[in-house]
Amino acid sequence: MDKRNNPLYLAWRRFLRSKPGVISGVVLIALYLVAFLAGFLAPNNLAVQHPDAVYQPPQRVYFFRDGRPVRPYVYQLKRERDPVTFISIYREDRTRPTPIRFLIAQGEPYRFLGFKTNWHLFGVAEREGYFFPLGTDQFGRCLFSRILVGSQVSLTVGVVGVLISFAIGILLGGISGYFGGWVDTLIQRITEVLLSIPRLPILMALSTVIPASWPSTYVYLGIIAVLSFIGWAGLARVVRGQVLALREVDYVTAAVAQGASNLRIILRHIVPNLSSYLIVTATLALPGYIIGESALSFLGLGIKEPMASWGLLLKDAQNFQSLSLYPWLLTPGILIFISVLAYNFFGDALRDAADVRSRD
Amino acid sequence: MGSYLLRRILVAIPTLLLISVLVFAVIQLQPGGFLENLLEDPRVSRETIENIRRQYLLDQPVWVQYLHWLGGIVRGDFGYSFLNSRPVSELIWERMGWTVFLAALTILVTWVIAIPLGIYTALNRYGPTSTALNFVGYFGLATPDFLVALLLIFLVLQSGGTAVGGLFSPQYIDAPWSWARFQDMLAHLWIPLIVIGLDGTATIMRQMRANLLDVLSQDYIRTARAKGLAERVVLWKHAVRNAINPLISLAGLQLPTLISSTIIASIVLSLPTIGPFLYDSLLNKDQYVVMALLMLSAVLLMVGNLLADLLLAWVDPRIRYE
Numbered sequence: 001m002d003k004r005n006n007p008l009y010l011a012w013r014r015f016l017r018s019k020p021g022v023i024s025g026v027v028l029i030a031l032y033l034v035a036f037l038a039g040f041l042a043p044n045n046l047a048v049q050h051p052d053a054v055y056q057p058p059q060r061v062y063f064f065r066d067g068r069p070v071r072p073y074v075y076q077l078k079r080e081r082d083p084v085t086f087i088s089i090y091r092e093d094r095t096r097p098t099p100i101r102f103l104i105a106q107g108e109p110y111r112f113l114g115f116k117t118n119w120h121l122f123g124v125a126e127r128e129g130y131f132f133p134l135g136t137d138q139f140g141r142c143l144f145s146r147i148l149v150g151s152q153v154s155l156t157v158g159v160v161g162v163l164i165s166f167a168i169g170i171l172l173g174g175i176s177g178y179f180g181g182w183v184d185t186l187i188q189r190i191t192e193v194l195l196s197i198p199r200l201p202i203l204m205a206l207s208t209v210i211p212a213s214w215p216s217t218y219v220y221l222g223i224i225a226v227l228s229f230i231g232w233a234g235l236a237r238v239v240r241g242q243v244l245a246l247r248e249v250d251y252v253t254a255a256v257a258q259g260a261s262n263l264r265i266i267l268r269h270i271v272p273n274l275s276s277y278l279i280v281t282a283t284l285a286l287p288g289y290i291i292g293e294s295a296l297s298f299l300g301l302g303i304k305e306p307m308a309s310w311g312l313l314l315k316d317a318q319n320f321q322s323l324s325l326y327p328w329l330l331t332p333g334i335l336i337f338i339s340v341l342a343y344n345f346f347g348d349a350l351r352d353a354a355d356v357r358s359r360d
Numbered sequence: 361m362g363s364y365l366l367r368r369i370l371v372a373i374p375t376l377l378l379i380s381v382l383v384f385a386v387i388q389l390q391p392g393g394f395l396e397n398l399l400e401d402p403r404v405s406r407e408t409i410e411n412i413r414r415q416y417l418l419d420q421p422v423w424v425q426y427l428h429w430l431g432g433i434v435r436g437d438f439g440y441s442f443l444n445s446r447p448v449s450e451l452i453w454e455r456m457g458w459t460v461f462l463a464a465l466t467i468l469v470t471w472v473i474a475i476p477l478g479i480y481t482a483l484n485r486y487g488p489t490s491t492a493l494n495f496v497g498y499f500g501l502a503t504p505d506f507l508v509a510l511l512l513i514f515l516v517l518q519s520g521g522t523a524v525g526g527l528f529s530p531q532y533i534d535a536p537w538s539w540a541r542f543q544d545m546l547a548h549l550w551i552p553l554i555v556i557g558l559d560g561t562a563t564i565m566r567q568m569r570a571n572l573l574d575v576l577s578q579d580y581i582r583t584a585r586a587k588g589l590a591e592r593v594v595l596w597k598h599a600v601r602n603a604i605n606p607l608i609s610l611a612g613l614q615l616p617t618l619i620s621s622t623i624i625a626s627i628v629l630s631l632p633t634i635g636p637f638l639y640d641s642l643l644n645k646d647q648y649v650v651m652a653l654l655m656l657s658a659v660l661l662m663v664g665n666l667l668a669d670l671l672l673a674w675v676d677p678r679i680r681y682e
Contacts, residue, residue, distance in 0.1 A: 193378045197658045200620030201638060205383075205654060208642050211391040291504045295624060298506050299639065317510055318628070320524060324517040333507040341502040 011276070014353040021349020024342035031339055035151040039110035042145035043123035043131055047306050048108060050130065050140030052079070055326050056090055058135040061100070073099045076129040087325070098129045135328040137316050147332050150308035153220060155339065157309075158289035161224050162282050165231035170278070172232070173239030174266045178247060187236065194233035202230060203292060207301040216307040223302050227292050231285065238281060239274070246270050276354040283347035287340040294336050310336050361673075368669075372662055376655075380433070383654045384426050387647045394442040394645045416440065429651065439648030443641065448652045452634065458527070459633040463622050465549075466557040467611070474561045475607075478568025479600060482576070493565070500562035505621045509555045509628040516551070523547040525630050555625040560614050567610055571603035605676045612668030615661050 015021055034041060050056075059074045075092040082089055102122050109118040124131035134144040176187040194202075203226060210222040246252060247270070255265050271278075294311030296302030298318070303309040310332040316322060317329035395412060398404050413419045416439075417428050432439060438448040481490040500508075513524045523529065527548050532541045575581065576599055584594045626635030634653055641649035673679045 189375070189378060192375055193382060195616075196375055196379060196661055197382075197654060198616040198619040198623075198661055200623050201654055201657050202386075204638065204642055205386050205650060208645070209386060209389045209391070287502070294504055295506060298504075299624070299627065301642070311504075314507065314510065320513060320517065323510060323514050327514060327518075330510060330514065333503075333510065336507060337499075337503050341498060344498070344502060 011353045015349055018349035018352060020345040021353070024345040024349070027338065027342045028346060031151065031335075031342070032155060034148060035155050037112075038148040038152055039112055039117075040119060041121050042142070042148045043120055043133070044142035044145040045108040045110065046141065046146045046149040046308055048141065050136065053077070053130055053132065053136050053140040054138060055088070055322075056130075056132055056136045056140065057326075058328050059130075059132055060092075061133075062097075065097070071099050073097045074124065074131055096129065098124050098131070100131060101125055134331050135326070137313075137329065138322075143313070143328065143331065146308045146313055147310065147335060150310050150313055150332065151335065153303055153307055153309040154290060154293060154311070154336070157220075157224055157227065157293040158286040158343075161227040161231060161289040161293075162286050164224065164228040165235055165285070166278065166282055168228070168232040169235030170239050170271065173236035174243050174270065176236065177240035177243030178262065178266055178270070184240075188240075191233040191236050194230060195237075199230060199292070200295065203227070203296060204299065204301055206230070207296050216304050219302075219304055220307060223293060223296060226296075227289050231289065235281065235285065239278070242274050242277060243270055246273060280347060280351045280354055283343060283350055286347075287343045290336065290340055290343070361670075365666075365670075368666055375662075376658070379658050380430060380655060381426075383651050384429065386654075387651055388422060390645060390647075392645060393647060397645065398442075412442075429648075433652075433655070438652040441641070441646055441649045443644050443646040443649070448648050451637070451649065452652060452656065455632060455634045455637055458631065459622060459626075459635075462552060462556065462626075462631065462633060463618055466553055466560070466618065466622075469553055470557045470560045470564060471611075473557075474564035475568055475604065477561075478565045479572060479595075481565065482569040482572040483595075485573075497562035497565055500558035503558075505555050505559065505624050506628050508558055509551070509625055512551050512554060513629075524551065527552075527631055552625050552629055552631055555629070556618065556621040559617055559621060563614065564607060564610065567607055568603060571606055572599060575599045575603045605672065608668055608672040608675060611671075612665040615664040615668075619657050619660060 056077055056079075059077065061072050061074055063069060063072055065073075074097075075094060076096040076098055077090040078093040079088050079090055081087070100122055101124065103119065104123050104125065105117075105119045106123070106126050107118055107120070109116040122131075132142045132144065134142075134147065137143055137146070172187050172191075176184045206226040206229065207223060210219055210226070214222065243266075252265060252269055255269050260269075293302055293309060294314070297309045297311030298314050300315060303312050305312075313332040314330070314336075317326075322329060395409050395418070398409055399406070410419075417425055420428075429439060436449065438452070440446075441448050441451055444451055477493055481493055484490050503511075516522075516524050523544075525548075526533075527545055528541065529544050529548075532544045535541050581594060581598055584598050585591075589598075622633060623635035623638060625631070626633040627639050630636060634656070638650065638653045640646075641653070
């Protein structure tokens with residue numbers, strides 16, 4: 001077939017015309033790459049505590065010394081007490097410039113593709129001092145490293161959650177729309193129940209079902225299960241509507257006449273024709289999962305230590321005092337904002353490219 | 361209209377029954393419970409706990425417990441809060457006022473702000489103000505409510521303000537209503553209003569803009585202009601009137617988000633609504649309170665949807681429920 005008539009090629013061309021869509025696509029790829037390489041890109045281990053550097057503000061990186069460009073360096077910070085308020089304040093120790101080294105192997109090993117390694121892209125030699133690009137938290141843990149490693153949780157919860165929701169939603173929505181009758185009524189009633197309870201309260205209640213004794217990896221899977229348990233209902237409803245419309249189309253009637261089985265008709269004839277619609281719906285549903293996870297973790301009902309997620313990191317900024325004294329604790333929020341915005345723009349551009357709106 | 365209302369209420373009953381089953385099941389699945397936690401308290405004897413268990417039928421089979429709970433709800437008895445040692449319904453009524461007040465006020469403010477902004481951005485599509493407004497809209501949609509709350513608190517604290525958290529300054533919490541107390545409330549109220557309403561404002565603004573652009577390209581608008589009507593009349597009587605109608609169903613769809621936002625905003629800002637109450641009860645596994653609040657949020661949602669449908673029928677003469 002001529003390339004110019006290939007619908008996928010045409011959709012790709014239409015997608016490239018949307019500037020916000022392309023930019024968000026690049027941003028998303030970058031975010032996932034960073035999450036994949038998080039252990040390597042993070043200068044410090046996410047769990048290592050530095051009791052002598054508690055609530056240390058971000059360190060500034062210098063590129064010039066005496067007006068001449070030099071290898072990037074930072075100053076070590078000295079903790080002092082404010083004589084009046086007794087709040088500890090950090091000052092740059094100008095006598096201790098510390099060069100940033102690239103590709104150094106030090107510190108606790110982390111896992112990468114099953115291997116244990118302790119190579120880092122950049123960092124400060126351990127015997128020379130610390131480097132915390134975004135400051136530290138109440139235990140002196142490197143916030144930058146925690147954000148990077150936390151992105152692995154925050155960015156995958158949505159994808160895995162949407163995939164599970166879609167599997168359930170397509171199956172039940174498809175059955176509901178295709179067979180009709182009492183099966184349809186039953187499934188519709190269940191989705192109605194799930195959609196009749198506001199999202200946050202039921203998510204909060206469901207996440208307390210996860211036992212506190214579970215290790216954090218199980219909790220992670222549990223949170224995905226909780227999000228998917230609520231998320232599939234809306235998708236099932238959408239799929240049902242589409243299947244109802246497609247059931248009457250000629251090629252489905254033809255397949256029925258040929259004696260194709262119901263499962264074959266749903267999976268081979270109906271679902272492929274919905275695929276573009278489903279992909280767009282999935283992309284636009286993803287931000288909801290990211291926000292859901294971050295809200296739960298922020299409330300202390302989601303991901304738990306020693307894992308990290310952006311919502312969990314923001315929990316440290318919850319009380320008013322740390323918010324005013326240690327504003328750098330808010331930086332994980334910027335990443336939630338960027339990733340949600342990128343998914344929104346990306347989904348909008350996909351929708352326009354696939355032109356599925358006309359089928360609504 | 362009466363028969364339509366009756367039908368809607370009858371249809372809601374089986375849904376509510378199923379919701380009650382789901383809510384009850386979720387609470388049963390929770391590991392441990394308030395009384396299990398109480399076992400570790402040396403001040404409470406084992407007999408006391410056994411007595412409480414018997415009193416609330418917690419030693420009976422699950423289905424007996426469910427029917428007992430459901431029977432209580434039908435009679436208006438939502439059970440007992442172990443944490444507060446008081447009936448659940450009393451506790452909820454105390455917080456219901458502020459919850460509904462905050463939610464209703466947010467809806468009002470949202471509409472009063474979002475509709476004109478939507479009209480403005482539709483009429484001045486490429487101006488700098490519209491671009492800025494659209495950006496604020498995207499910001500509102502892409503930022504979780506609790507993050508908006510944190511940012512606002514941070515900004516207020518940075519600029520030297522202290523009116524964050526709660527609805528009143530400490531000296532006014534138990535004071536009788538006065539002009540000063542009212543002013544103090546207004547100083548606190550704007551943060552929760554923004555946190556709860558930003559999302560809805562952005563959605564309604566975008567939808568209003570899209571609807572109005574849609575309507576403005578319709579033939580009857582051209583006809584109205586062709587017959588020489590003033591642009592003011594064309595815009596307000598023909599275009600805006602028709603563009604607003606679909607938004608009323610949108611308001612119904614927005615309710616779950618609004619309730620969720622109210623809950624999380626109240627937890628972050630410690631407002632006296634059902635939000636922190638639900639949170640504390642969940643953490644302490646105060647089961648009757650949690651079940652009551654979940655049921656209540658579902659009922660609020662259903663009532664809100666019904667009101668939106670009735671409002672739509674009242675505003676749009678083409679829609680009749682008979």
